[in-house]
Structures are given as structure tokens and as C-alpha cells.
Amino acid sequence: MAAVEYQQASRVYAKGAQPAVDALDLTINDGEFVVLVGPSGSGKTTALRMLAGLEPLDGGQIVLAGRDISDVQPKDRDIAMVFQNYALYPNKTVAENMGFALKMQHVAKPERDRRVREAARILDLDERLLGRKPKQLSGGQRQRVAMGRAIVREPKVFLMDEPLSNLDAKLRVQTRTQIAELQRRLGVTTVYVTHDQVEAMTMGHRVAVLSGGKLQQFASPRELYDNPVNQFVAGFIGSPAMNLQTASLTDGGARLAGTVVPLKPEVRTAVARDKLTELVLGIRPEHLHLTDADPAGRQQPGTAATAVLAGEVLLVEELGADALLHVRLADEGGTVVARAEGRRSPAPGTRVSFRVQPADVFAFHPASGARLAG
Amino acid sequence: MTAITAADAPARTPRQSRRARELSGQVGWTVLGWVVGIAFFIPVLWMVITAFKPESAAETWPPQFTFSPTLSEFRLVWGGMGPFIEHSAIATAGSTVLVLVLALPAAYALSIRPVGKWRDSLFFFISTKMLPVVAAIGPLYVIALKSHLLDSIWLLIILYAAMNLPLAIWMIRSFMLEVPGEMLEAARLDGAGRIREIVEVIMPVVTPGLVSTALICVIFAWNELFLALNLTVTNAATMPMFLISSVPQEGLYIAHLSAAATVASVPVIIVGWIAQRSLVRGLSMGAIK
Numbered sequence: 154m155a156a157v158e159y160q161q162a163s164r165v166y167a168k169g170a171q172p173a174v175d176a177l178d179l180t181i182n183d184g185e186f187v188v189l190v191g192p193s194g195s196g197k198t199t200a201l202r203m204l205a206g207l208e209p210l211d212g213g214q215i216v217l218a219g220r221d222i223s224d225v226q227p228k229d230r231d232i233a234m235v236f237q238n239y240a241l242y243p244n245k246t247v248a249e250n251m252g253f254a255l256k257m258q259h260v261a262k263p264e265r266d267r268r269v270r271e272a273a274r275i276l277d278l279d280e281r282l283l284g285r286k287p288k289q290l291s292g293g294q295r296q297r298v299a300m301g302r303a304i305v306r307e308p309k310v311f312l313m314d315e316p317l318s319n320l321d322a323k324l325r326v327q328t329r330t331q332i333a334e335l336q337r338r339l340g341v342t343t344v345y346v347t348h349d350q351v352e353a354m355t356m357g358h359r360v361a362v363l364s365g366g367k368l369q370q371f372a373s374p375r376e377l378y379d380n381p382v383n384q385f386v387a388g389f390i391g392s393p394a395m396n397l398q399t400a401s402l403t404d405g406g407a408r409l410a411g412t413v414v415p416l417k418p419e420v421r422t423a424v425a426r427d428k429l430t431e432l433v434l435g436i437r438p439e440h441l442h443l444t445d446a447d448p449a450g451r452q453q454p455g456t457a458a459t460a461v462l463a464g465e466v467l468l469v470e471e472l473g474a475d476a477l478l479h480v481r482l483a484d485e486g487g488t489v490v491a492r493a494e495g496r497r498s499p500a501p502g503t504r505v506s507f508r509v510q511p512a513d514v515f516a517f518h519p520a521s522g523a524r525l526a527g
Numbered sequence: 528m529t530a531i532t533a534a535d536a537p538a539r540t541p542r543q544s545r546r547a548r549e550l551s552g553q554v555g556w557t558v559l560g561w562v563v564g565i566a567f568f569i570p571v572l573w574m575v576i577t578a579f580k581p582e583s584a585a586e587t588w589p590p591q592f593t594f595s596p597t598l599s600e601f602r603l604v605w606g607g608m609g610p611f612i613e614h615s616a617i618a619t620a621g622s623t624v625l626v627l628v629l630a631l632p633a634a635y636a637l638s639i640r641p642v643g644k645w646r647d648s649l650f651f652f653i654s655t656k657m658l659p660v661v662a663a664i665g666p667l668y669v670i671a672l673k674s675h676l677l678d679s680i681w682l683l684i685i686l687y688a689a690m691n692l693p694l695a696i697w698m699i700r701s702f703m704l705e706v707p708g709e710m711l712e713a714a715r716l717d718g719a720g721r722i723r724e725i726v727e728v729i730m731p732v733v734t735p736g737l738v739s740t741a742l743i744c745v746i747f748a749w750n751e752l753f754l755a756l757n758l759t760v761t762n763a764a765t766m767p768m769f770l771i772s773s774v775p776q777e778g779l780y781i782a783h784l785s786a787a788a789t790v791a792s793v794p795v796i797i798v799g800w801i802a803q804r805s806l807v808r809g810l811s812m813g814a815i816k
Contacts, residue, residue, distance in 0.1 A: 205712075205716060206715075206716075207712050207715070207716075226715075227712075227715045227716050228715055228716065228717070228718040228719065228720065229718075230716075232716060233716065234712075234713065234716050236709045236712070236713060238707075240707065240709035240710045240713040241710070241713075242710060242713075242714075242728060242731070242732075243710075243731075243732060244731035244732060244734075245731070253714075253717050253719075253727075254716075254717035254718055257717055257718035257719050257723060258718060302713075302717070306717075
């Protein structure tokens with residue numbers, strides 16, 4: 154168990170190319186479960202492999218348990234990794250796979266067997282499987298063997314590189330909670346890479362969102378959702394994604410769907426300071442409340458602080474409890490997704506209007522994407 | 528009427544004709560496969576049959592298919608073959624082991640952890656095969672003479688190893704390229720050093736490839752004639768030389784030669800048969816997952 158610190162860590166694959174990981178600063182506390190998330194090419198896997206020692210650093214350093222490990226061989230880092238395709242040794246039995254690292258450490262066979270069985274028990278892995286070869290296992294069992302191989306070592310840090318991506322949807326959800334629970338029980342510092350923001354949100358104590366090799370935001374899942382620092386994080390975290398629409402500025406607010414969305418005073422200050430003529434509005438699907446209000450856009454007295462957006466339903470995605478409405482906003486306001494109650498959702502073609510609270514509206518700089526007055 | 532039939536016909540036939548085409552295609556390939564297979568096998572079969580004939584019946588025209596089989600030629604062959612087969616076995620086994628011991632680390636250094644200029648090294652190895660052996664026989668003879676290795680089994684071990692090494696390196700390298708990179712990374716994180724990585728992780732995975740490589744080395748070494756003929760006389764003379772020597776200056780010899788050739792090919796067939804399973808796996812190594 155140990156804390157991990159990336160200090161300006163960089164990795165450049167080819168001279169002159171964009172760095173795969175660009176001056177990454179990240180402090181991971183002892184025992185913490187941190188998820189690196191981002192689209193493909195964001196550098197999340199590279200960052201993980203740098204910590205494992207599988208990628209050299211082209212700048213900065215990585216500190217593990219207070220010691221600079223930038224030039225330490227992978228085998229001497231005391232780090233265990235679960236690979237995306239598990240990377241099991243095909244010619245070794247499950248028990249040999251799991252005990253291989255211990256064998257390399259010259260742990261005596263009885264002790265090795267004891268720890269392998271212990272890990273199998275923790276993972277609910279049938280003891281009869283221990284004598285089988287990986288080929289004879291199902292995908293889910295292989296995944297657990299890969300986990301077991303990491304656990305038996307009792308390493309300082311667990312690294313997991315999209316360990317669930319080869320499982321089917323149901324097993325993935327199940328294993329997701331198992332891994333999170335296991336990590337909590339073992340208390341080993343864990344760095345987990347995924348492109349799936351749901352995995353990131355549900356598993357991590359803290360989530361680092363990466364894009365283009367740069368760290369965008371490092372915060373708790375709740376904080377990422379409620380307070381994204383920029384347009385990228387806002388659009389990446391949350392499913393369905395936040396609705397992001399460019400809107401021109403007018404007196405008192407931003408013009409969208411033929412109506413004026415009032416802006417928070419801090420946003421108005423920022424707009425004035427940057428002399429903006431337009432900005433990007435972000436509204437989460439659950440913040441678009443279906444309303445019976447007059448869709449003409451006329452604001453009723455007493456609701457001056459609320460905007461009403463009108464539009465036409467194009468498509469309804471039934472999810473069961475909820476339904477997702479794909480709505481084309483009036484006045485060429487673009488298409489947005491709204492979350493509505495499943496049993497009372499309007500049919501496609503219906504004209505609807507949504508009430509939006511100004512407090513629920515995010516505003517982003519149209520060029521830099523930075524949150525305005527965040 | 529014609530319009531109707533014309534419209535009807537294509538609606539029915541395409542499926543049928545496609546099936547027919549597929550079927551006839553299959554039959555065609557099967558027939559071709561058998562024809563080629565038989566064409567390769569018949570001379571061998573003829574050799575074996577002739578080996579069981581008495582010398583008088585071996586070289587008749589038209590060929591005799593009915594004869595009373597005899598082992599007399601085999602008995603004759605067996606009598607003089609002992610030392611030759613021993614030399615061949617030593618030279619073949621020794622050179623093959625040497626090749627594997629050298630080729631394994633070489634292939635590793637050219638694939639999994641490539642050294643600088645690995646491409647040039649790889650090309651250099653194969654380029655040594657481009658020179659005809661005849662061109663090198665003079666210098667080889669002088670070297671063997673000066674180092675007192677003429678007519679020595681050691682010389683054959685060294686030369687056969689050198690002869691097979693480039694091919695073995697290329698083959699084993701291609702098998703190593705199939706080893707999943709993540710598995711090697713897992714081994715590195717598990718604490719395996721370079722030797723352990725090769726012995727414990729890579730070797731078990733490429734074993735089928737090593738077996739097929741070894742088999743090819745065995746075949747080439749066992750059948751090699753030119754070097755043995757020029758650099759050995761009696762102390763290290765091999766099976767192919769025995770075949771030549773079993774051709775007498777005069778008289779009938781076809782049955783005798785066939786018997787000797789049959790005996791000479793038996794070890795290779797046995798080795799090939801044992802290696803068969805690994806060979807197939809070796810040729811389909813990509814299936815590792």
C-alpha cells in the first residue's frame with residue numbers, strides 16, 4: 154500500500170509529435186481507488202503503463218511511496234497489473250498463473266499454495282478450477298484469474314487497464330461492484346483505466362478525466378458531475394451527455410430556442426469581462442422539466458427567472474422508469490435530449506416545452522471551453 | 528409466353544446454380560488435392576516396393592507388379608550401414624541441439640527485445656544462405672584441414688549447425704512475434720528477469736514452433752550430402768554417402784539402392800510422425816489467446 158504521485162510526467166512517442174501524456178500532475182492517496190477516464194487517445198493507458206514501468210518517462214517523475222521510481226524496472230516496482238485481455242500464461246494452470254509472481258520472489262511452494270487458495274477464496278473462484286488451463290475457462294473466470302494473479306502478490310499498487318471490457322454487459326456490471334468492493338476490503342491503492350464514464354463514476358473515489366494527454370479535472374464523481382471545470386468534462390461525464398448548445402448573448406441572458414435563458418450574475422460578469430458575443434450553454438437532460446407552460450416563449454409573470462424552451466419531440470427512447478426525449482428546439486436551437494418520466498412521456502411529433510432553472514444552466518467559453526464563473 | 532419463362536427462370540435458378548457451383552468447386556479441389564498428393568507419393572511408394580523385390584525383378588520393362596517379396600536386399604544393406612547411421616545420427620542430433628541453443632536467444636534478440644539494427648542482422652543471417660555451398664567448399668576444406676577437423680564428426684556438427692542456423696532463427700523469430708506482448712509485460716511485472724521470461728513464459732508458448740524448427744533442421748542435416756562427401760571419408764561418413772557407396776561399379780543395383788534409401792528415410796519419417804501434432808500447432812500458432 155502506498156501513495157502515488159505523478160509529477161509533470163510526460164511521454165512523447167515520436168519526436169515532434171503531440172505528447173501522449175503531457176506534464177501530468179496527479180496525487181493518489183494511500184488506499185485510494187482512482188479512475189483514469191477519457192476517450193481513446195487521451196493518454197490514460199499510457200499514464201497507467203508509465204506507472205507500471207512499461208513506458209519510459211520523457212519528462213517529470215513518478216513517486217511511489219515516497220521514492221522516485223521513474224527509472225526502476227517493472228519487476229522491482231512491486232506493482233501488479235490486470236490487463237485488458239488478461240494476459241494469462243496459456244501453458245500454466247490457474248494456480249501456476251496466480252502463483253507465478255510469488256515463484257519469482259522465491260516464496261516456498263506451501264506458502265504459495267496457501268496464498269493462491271486464499272486469493273481464489275476471496276474471488277469466489279472454485280478450487281477445482283485451480284488445476285485448469287486458461288483455455289478451459291470462461292471469460293468471466295479468466296478475468297477473475299487475472300485479478301487473482303494481482304491479489305496474491307499483495308502489491309503496493311493495483312493497476313487495471315480496462316479489465317471489464319471483454320465481458321458481456323451483465324457480467325460487467327456485476328464484476329464492477331465486485332472489484333469496487335474488493336478494493337475497499339483490501340485497501341490497496343488502485344489505479345483503474347476505462348473509457349466508460351459509468352465505470353469511472355461508479356467505481357472511483359476520485360476520477361481523473363484526461364483528454365489529449367492533458368489532465369482536465371481530478372475530483373470525486375459527484376464533483377465532476379455537479380461542477381465540471383470545462384466543456385469537455387461536462388460533455389464526457391454523465392449519460393446521456395449534457396446538452397451543449399451555442400447561444401448568442403442578449404440583454405439579460407442567452408438566446409436559445411427563441412427565448413432568453415437568464416444567466417447567473419457571475420456568468421454575466423465573466424461574459425462582460427471577456428467581451429463575449431456568444432457562449433456555450435450546458436443543460437443536463439434531467440434539468441429539462443416538461444411543462445404545460447405556454448410554448449410561445451412568453452414568460453409568465455412571477456417566473457421571470459425561469460426559461461421555457463419549446464420544441465418538437467423527434468424520438469423517444471424508453472428505458473423503463475425513464476424515457477429519453479430527443480427534441481428539436483424551436484428557432485433552430487439544435488437537438489437536445491431530455492429525461493422524462495417513462496410512463497408519461499409524449500409521443501414523437503408532439504410539441505413540448507421545458508422549464509429550466511437558471512441555477513441548472515452551465516456556461517462555457519465558446520473558444521477555450523472553460524467554465525464561465527465556475 | 529417467352530416473357531413469362533424468362534422472368535421465371537432467373538427466380539429459381541440462381542440459388543441452385545450457386546449450390547451446384549460450390550459443390551463442383553469443392554469436388555474440383557478435392558480431386559486436385561488427391562492428384563497432387565498421389566503424384567508426390569507414387570515415387571516413394573515405388574521405391575519401397577522395389578526395395579522388397581529381388582534384384583532380378585527390380586529393373587524390368589514393363590514393371591513387374593507381381594513378385595515374391597524378399598528381405599535379402601535389406602539384409603545386405605543392414606550389414607554395412609551401422610557406422611554411417613551412427614555418424615548421421617550424431618551429426619544430426621548434435622547440430623540440431625546446437626542450432627536450437629543458439630537460435631533461441633538470437634531470435635529473442637531479433638523479435639521480443641530487438642537489438643539495434645535488428646533488420647540488418649536478420650538480413651545478414653539469411654544472406655549467408657544465398658552463397659552456393661560449392662563456392663565455399665574450397666575455403667571450408669582448407670579451414671577443416673588446418674584445424675585438423677577433416678573427416679571428423681565435429682566438423683559436420685559445426686557445419687550443419689551453421690547451415691541450419693539462419694533458417695532456424697527466422698522461423699523461431701516468426702513464432703516469437705506471435706507471443707502476445709501483454710503476456711510478456713505481465714511476466715515483467717510479475718518479477719521475471721530475462722532468463723525466466725524466456726524459459727518460463729516464452730518457451731512453453733513457442734514449443735510447437737521449436738519442434739517444427741527442429742524437425743526441419745533434422746531433415747536438412749540428415750539428408751545433407753555435399754559437405755559430407757567433400758569433407759569426410761570414413762570416420763564421419765553419413766547415410767547419404769552410404770547410399771552413394773551402395774551403387775556398385777557393375778551389375779544390377781536398383782533394388783539394393785531402393786532398400787538403402789528406404790532405410791535412410793525411415794528415421795526422418797519417424798521424427799516427422801512424432802512431431803506431427805506440434806507441427807500442426809506450430810503452423811497455426813496465431814491461435815494462441
